[in-house]
Amino acid sequence: MNHTYAVIMAGGGGTRLWPVSRKKHPKHILPLLGEDTLFQSTVARLEELVPLDQILIVTAEGQAEELEKQAPGIPAKNFLIEPEPRGTASVVGLAASVLAKRDPEAVMLVLPSDHYIRNRDLFHLVMRAAVQVAHKGYLVTLGITPSFPSTGYGYIQRGELLHEKYNYPVYRVLRFTEKPDEEKAREMLARGDHSWNSGMFIWRVDRILDEFARQMPDLRTALKKIGATWNTPEEQRVLRAEWPRLKSVTVDYGIVEHAENVAVLLAGGLEWSDVGSWDSLFDILLPDQDGNVIVNSEHMLLETHDTLVYSTEKKLIITVGVDDLIVVDSGDALLVCHRDQAQQVRQVIENLKKMDKNDNL
Amino acid sequence: MNHTYAVIMAGGGGTRLWPVSRKKHPKHILPLLGEDTLFQSTVARLEELVPLDQILIVTAEGQAEELEKQAPGIPAKNFLIEPEPRGTASVVGLAASVLAKRDPEAVMLVLPSDHYIRNRDLFHLVMRAAVQVAHKGYLVTLGITPSFPSTGYGYIQRGELLHEKYNYPVYRVLRFTEKPDEEKAREMLARGDHSWNSGMFIWRVDRILDEFARQMPDLRTALKKIGATWNTPEEQRVLRAEWPRLKSVTVDYGIVEHAENVAVLLAGGLEWSDVGSWDSLFDILLPDQDGNVIVNSEHMLLETHDTLVYSTEKKLIITVGVDDLIVVDSGDALLVCHRDQAQQVRQVIENLKKMDKNDNL
Numbered sequence: 234m235n236h237t238y239a240v241i242m243a244g245g246g247g248t249r250l251w252p253v254s255r256k257k258h259p260k261h262i263l264p265l266l267g268e269d270t271l272f273q274s275t276v277a278r279l280e281e282l283v284p285l286d287q288i289l290i291v292t293a294e295g296q297a298e299e300l301e302k303q304a305p306g307i308p309a310k311n312f313l314i315e316p317e318p319r320g321t322a323s324v325v326g327l328a329a330s331v332l333a334k335r336d337p338e339a340v341m342l343v344l345p346s347d348h349y350i351r352n353r354d355l356f357h358l359v360m361r362a363a364v365q366v367a368h369k370g371y372l373v374t375l376g377i378t379p380s381f382p383s384t385g386y387g388y389i390q391r392g393e394l395l396h397e398k399y400n401y402p403v404y405r406v407l408r409f410t411e412k413p414d415e416e417k418a419r420e421m422l423a424r425g426d427h428s429w430n431s432g433m434f435i436w437r438v439d440r441i442l443d444e445f446a447r448q449m450p451d452l453r454t455a456l457k458k459i460g461a462t463w464n465t466p467e468e469q470r471v472l473r474a475e476w477p478r479l480k481s482v483t484v485d486y487g488i489v490e491h492a493e494n495v496a497v498l499l500a501g502g503l504e505w506s507d508v509g510s511w512d513s514l515f516d517i518l519l520p521d522q523d524g525n526v527i528v529n530s531e532h533m534l535l536e537t538h539d540t541l542v543y544s545t546e547k548k549l550i551i552t553v554g555v556d557d558l559i560v561v562d563s564g565d566a567l568l569v570c571h572r573d574q575a576q577q578v579r580q581v582i583e584n585l586k587k588m589d590k591n592d593n594l
Numbered sequence: 595m596n597h598t599y600a601v602i603m604a605g606g607g608g609t610r611l612w613p614v615s616r617k618k619h620p621k622h623i624l625p626l627l628g629e630d631t632l633f634q635s636t637v638a639r640l641e642e643l644v645p646l647d648q649i650l651i652v653t654a655e656g657q658a659e660e661l662e663k664q665a666p667g668i669p670a671k672n673f674l675i676e677p678e679p680r681g682t683a684s685v686v687g688l689a690a691s692v693l694a695k696r697d698p699e700a701v702m703l704v705l706p707s708d709h710y711i712r713n714r715d716l717f718h719l720v721m722r723a724a725v726q727v728a729h730k731g732y733l734v735t736l737g738i739t740p741s742f743p744s745t746g747y748g749y750i751q752r753g754e755l756l757h758e759k760y761n762y763p764v765y766r767v768l769r770f771t772e773k774p775d776e777e778k779a780r781e782m783l784a785r786g787d788h789s790w791n792s793g794m795f796i797w798r799v800d801r802i803l804d805e806f807a808r809q810m811p812d813l814r815t816a817l818k819k820i821g822a823t824w825n826t827p828e829e830q831r832v833l834r835a836e837w838p839r840l841k842s843v844t845v846d847y848g849i850v851e852h853a854e855n856v857a858v859l860l861a862g863g864l865e866w867s868d869v870g871s872w873d874s875l876f877d878i879l880l881p882d883q884d885g886n887v888i889v890n891s892e893h894m895l896l897e898t899h900d901t902l903v904y905s906t907e908k909k910l911i912i913t914v915g916v917d918d919l920i921v922v923d924s925g926d927a928l929l930v931c932h933r934d935q936a937q938q939v940r941q942v943i944e945n946l947k948k949m950d951k952n953d954n955l
Contacts, residue, residue, distance in 0.1 A: 252910075533945060535938060549613075549927040549954050551942055554935030555919070560928075566910040567923055569930055574915030577896060581912055584894060593910050 236338045237364055239283045240328040241275055243292040243300055243346035244315055248582045249510040249575070252566035253545055256594050260508065261347035262299050266517065271508060272346045276304045281357050283342070289313060289331065290346075291324045316472060319479045322487035325434075326445055326452055330460035332438045340367050341441070343434040343484070349517055351504035359500045362401045363435040371395075371496040372444070372489060373435040374406065376428025378501045382418035385509055385576060387411050387430035387485065389497045390421070406495040409485065428497060431505060434489065444492045452479055452487075511559045511568075512575035515541045530562070539572065566593055597699045598725055600644045601689040602636055604661055604707035605654040605676055609943045610871040610936070613927035614906055617955050621869065622708035623660050627878065632869060633707045637665045642718050644703070650674060650692065651707075652685045677833060680840045683848035686795075687806055687813055691821035694799045701728050702802070704795040704845070710878055712865035720861045723762045724796040732756075732857040733805070733850060734796040735767065737789025739862045743779035746870055746937060748772050748791035748846065750858045751782070767856040770846065789858060792866060795850065805853045813840055813848075872920045872929075873936035876902045891923070900933065927954055 247260030254260035261272040269277065279288055285306040291313045292300055301312060313327055325343055332339040342360060350356050363373045376389050391404035409430065410421065421427040445453040455475040462471040480487075489495060506513050518526045523538050530544030533551045540558045542550050548562055557572040570578065585593050608621030615621035622633040630638065640649055646667040652674045653661055662673060674688055686704055693700040703721060711717050724734045737750050752765035770791065771782065782788040806814040816836040823832045841848075850856060867874050879887045884899050891905030898913045905911055905923045913921065918933040931939065946954050 252912075533942065535941065536935065549951070550930070551613075551928065552930045553938045553942065554932035555930060558916070558930065560930055562923075562928055567912070567921075567928065569911070569913045569916060569919065569921055571915035574897065577914045580896065581894065581914065584896075590910070 235284065235287065236336060236340055237283050237342065238287045238289065238332055238336070238339050239279050239342045239344060240289045240291060240325070240332075241272070241344050241346045242321060242324050243272055243290050243296065244318060244324065245345070245347060247347055247509075249578045250508070250514070251578055251582055252563035252568055252593070253543065253561060255563075257295065259296070259347075261345075262296060262303065265508065265514065266349065270303055271349065272300060273303050274350075275344060275346050275348070276307070278350060278353055278356055279342075279344075282360055286311070289328050291315060291328055293318065316476045318481070319476060320481040320487070321484040322445075322449060322452065322482045323476070323479045325441065325484045325488075326449075326456045327459065329438045329441050329445070330456040331463055333442060334460055334463060337439065339438040340364050341436060341438055343436075345432050345507070347508060348432070349506045349508050351517070352502060355500075355502050358400060359498065359503065360435070362403075363498050366396070366403050366496055366498060367435045367437055367440075370437065370440055371403075371494050372440065372492050373403075374489065374495065374497045375431040375433045375435075375500045376497040377431050377503070377505055378499065379422055379427065379429050382415055382422050383429065384412055384415055384418055385513075386507070388413065388418075388421050388427045389430050390424075390427050391497050391499075395496055402499045403496050404499070406497050409490040411486075428499060430485065431500065432485075432507065434484070441488070444488050448491060449480070449482075449487055455479060510575040510578060511541065511543075511561065511570065512572055514543075515559065515572065515575075541572075596645065596648065597697060597701055598644050598703065599648045599650065599693055599697070599700050600640050600703045600705060601650045601652060601686070601693075602633070602705050602707045603682060603685050604633055604651050604657065605679060605685065606706070606708060608708055608870075610939045611869070611875070612939055612943055613924035613929055613954070614904065614922060616924075618656065620657070620708075622706075623657060623664065626869065626875065627710065631664055632710065633661060634664050635711075636705060636707050636709070637668070639711060639714055639717055640703075640705075643721055647672070650689050652676060652689055654679065677837045679842070680837060681842040681848070682845040683810060683813065683843045684837070684840045686802065686845045686849075687810075687817045688820065690799050690802050690806070691817040692824055694803060695821055695824060698800065700799040701725050702797060702799055704797075706793050706868070708869060709793070710867045710869050712878075713863060716861075716863050719761060720859065720864065721796065723764075724859050727757070727764050727857055727859060728796045728798055728801075731798065731801055732764075732855050733801065733853050734764075735850065735856065735858045736792040736794045736796075736861045737858040738792050738864070738866055739860065740783055740788065740790050743776055743783050744790065745773055745776055745779055746874075747868070749774065749779075749782050749788045750791050751785075751788050752858050752860075756857055763860045764857050765860070767858050770851040772847075789860060791846065792861065793846075793868065795845070802849070805849050809852060810841070810843075810848055816840060871936040871939060872902065872904075872922065872931065873933055875904075876920065876933065876936075902933075 247254040250260045264270050289311050297312050366373050388410040390408040392407040393405050395403045462468050506517050520526050526541045528543045531549045535553045537552045538556045542560045544562045546564050559570045561568040608615040611621045625631050650672050658673050727734045749771040751769040753768040754766050756764045823829050867878050881887050887902045889904045892910045894912045896914045899917045901919045903911050903921045907925050920931045922929040
């Protein structure tokens, strides 16, 4: 029997890809990169590793229907719906509780639904190695080799090499650092012993539930109540009663950063991106000889270089004499942003909220 | 009796203001700068000088109805419709022939319909002075003091001072130069004896018809035939028979540049613009403290300077970290252009024509 399960976290927003990614149409359910959505690619990437029946999706009420449509091979009962967003600790806890009931020996791959990985074969090798390490009782993180001093990712510092016979180098984790400022990021890159935290995790269900019991006992208690009534007529009543009281925290901060026996597997070569902002999308797509990328739009680029033009509708977009721009048209809204300023889109969203422009969120 | 008549040339396109100015909605019939259209402002500017009944509009078939709506005070019979575009020589010739029949002593002000003049009082003074000069038999051009070596305007070189008792300095014209390259433009600016050709002319109808007879005798002959049947049941038949055979040429090139007794009146201080391109529109509008101008659109400009954001529809436009841009959204098309490259929009139009994108023209 295959004890490997995947848990896809598919409830997020992806606000830095505004105006295409919206509250009601977040980035993982959009065909951002072509025919498939990021969510569909995440599922497709798993098919060689895990039977479809062993893929769980944790998502929000408003997205479940669309996701079921996009992954018709996954049984409806595998879609777990958060009554409201309570952070990834709650998401992982819920999935772990449900899996523990189904298969006490389960190993779970925890995967965001909105990441991009070009090298799918390598992903399979990496995940198989990670599952081996997880079987030994480690909480496994996937570390990405940093290519620049990013302030958009968390960092993982590695300590001793754990085991030499895995296909991949696996180290004990010394320390996690949340998104740093640029100076700190440069320091970490210079040290040479830091990876980016990819946000993908691999662990045994019993191990992670033990960590919940040790570090977040209130959550563990609530999860036990929810788990006890799961697949019974009481399921939804208990879930809805317990959920809103949960502390909203990420699984990184709430559990992984202070867990015992945390390992980092160096997953070089995946060609991974969290597609977290327009500049990272730009990095994924193949530019033409002028460095330009055009997506979904009619276009005419005159004396234009290193510019991304993205439209969700058939629209004629023309640029003249510009460099290093990101131009995104979503019909009701238009973003024109310098490539180096793509992180500022988060600020745009904050401003829109303050201005009560809910139609644009 | 007031022998002063105005002829507004309102058949043009204004392609460099694409995508707002379109074949079917050219710039002079659009409220580019606020409530009034450029055409309406042109009419309003004349009201103190000329009775409405003495304003003639020469326009194209597709625009006449809209223009009549925009200037309800002008009698319908004053709208002269070109069967097809044949250049401004034909336009001026037709208007002169019609006026000669109506009032042999007529002086005509020839005015484009799509120029901007901030200082309306000064315009009145200038025009009254020009009419005085025209009465003496001169073909009067209005010269604008150049503020930079523009390659977008024609230039007028002045010779001897004609007369000191006019309110404005009036010179005999030495030479016209069509739109020069930048080096030539710099030379002319350095000489200090050149003005921009504003494209506004003031002359007696008998004088200009004499010039037509001397320089473009074929056109004069055709115009005589048209004039002879004007206001008769034969009018349209003759006009439509003669018009397509006319040589298509500008009045500048066909007549003014080689006419006798051409004068230039230095019209400093009008705050004039031909609104010929997005950068010139930018120059007219008042920027905020960051140098930005926003027209007709919701907006949020973050770390943005010296940028024009223009939308014909209610749309949220956001710019982040950009300088010196022109961003124009017309619903079906979007232009993002460096401020220094605004003249290239003409090239855009040429490309669209080649690509047969007629819906976008």
